[in-house]
Amino acid sequence: MPHREVPDASPARLSLISRHLAPDYPINTPYAVERIPDTIDTSLLPKTQTRKMSTQPPHATLLIPGPIEFDDAVLQSMSHYSESHVAPGFVATFGETLSMLRKLFQTTDTASQPFIVSGSGTLGWDLVAANLIEPGENVLVLGTGYFSDGFADCLGVYGAKVTELKAAVGSRPQLGEIEKALSEKRYKAITVTHVDTSTGVLSELENLSSLVHRVSPDTLILVDGVCSVACEEIQFDAWKLDGVLTASQKAIGCPAGLSISMFSGRAIKALESRKTPPASYFASMKKWLPIMQNYENKKPSYFATPSPQLVHALHTALTQILSKPLKERFARHKEASDKIKKAIADLGLKQVAANPADQAHGMTAIYLPETVKQTDILPSLGKRNVIFAGGIHKEIATKYIRFGHMGVSVLDPARGDIDRAIKALQEGLSEHGYQKA
Structure with missing residues (x-):
């Protein structure tokens, strides 16, 4: 133009x-x-x-x-004319966007599943807490600031038993401390805020994941990547991560309004094997899972209305991101x-x-x-x-x-x-x- x-x-x-x-x-x-x-x-x-x-x-x-x-170009793509969220053109765009997320997160595992749901990055916490953790299950939260504290609060709302391993302001828990904590109790999941936006602290993921898989192999590794995805290295498959959640308005470069996440096959199995139903309606991954699978396969589907204009913007942003290594x-x-x-x-x-x-x-x-x-x-x-x-x-x-x-x-x-x-x-x-x- x-x-x-x-x-x-x-x-x-x-x-x-x-x-x-x-x-x-x-x-x-x-x-x-x-x-x-x-x-x-x-x-x-x-x-x-x-x-x-x-x-x-x-x-x-x-x-x-x-x-x-x-x-x-991202903003211009939002000026797309109004269209049905089940129209063939939009279904194709949404499906391509989901597929591109696999490349951004660096996963080729067909058991992994990307999600794009209207909402802020905070919605990602609810997806994790309402779906992957059942009331009374233990979660270890690595504390690096305001946002790791928020993740802990959200988990507690849904009934998780949260243990916070907090570091001093401006630092992060060390591997030795984490190993000790994992050895003392069985945890359903460990959460790590990859970049805590309150402090600018970057947490290391690769060695952390290796430690968890060695010491507590059944523990899910869940990453808040809201301020890291698209500007920090994340290798979903190679590092054996189980969940990474982010949002549209940070390094991905779109207006706010989309909760974006990737979950492993192991996380999906944890969802499917729950003894109790998810404690949320809109944030139920059981409801969203078939919708995302259908869209990625270019089939129209409906649970709740997505934002076509924001999805068009995300499609443009991901196309730009993936145009170079x-x-x-x-x-x-x-x-x-x-x-x-x-x-x-x-x-x-x-x-x-x-x-x-x-x-x-x-x-x-x-x-x-x-x-x-x-x-x-x-x-x-x-x-x-x-x-x-x-x-x-x-x-x-x-x-x-x-x-x-x-x-x-x-x-x-x-x-x-x-x-x-x-x-x-x-x-x-x-x-x-x-x-x-």
């Missing part, structure tokens, strides 16, 4: 857009940002957003750990992450995840200098048309900010998103009197 000029780029129009994109949130909310200014300095915007943007009005660059910036995509995210983390160190700042081996490649949690408040730096970034997220971990919430670097902002260097963000951070800190010692 040829690029066209954005109509009505008057200051009044841009003011209205900016307010829509960054409303006032209380600063203690999980994804808190300050309102960006009423006028946008277009000289600070990416070239793709000022010179040849075809569908998106000029806007501040969104660099939080999701939602992320979206590619034009996944290893190249992961390497590009690592390169950008290394650049950002070096810039942070050069500023004399520290990360919440102190150990380089524990640092995620799609986001960075940055401790602020003692002289600079979160409520100062976020508006300063906003004035420079860059949006970061506030802290969310309850123990350190006011002491740090979060920089998301996933998807198109990393993969399209012509946008200049990463360089602009680093410069904005440098200038914002200087504005508030901070100088590296």
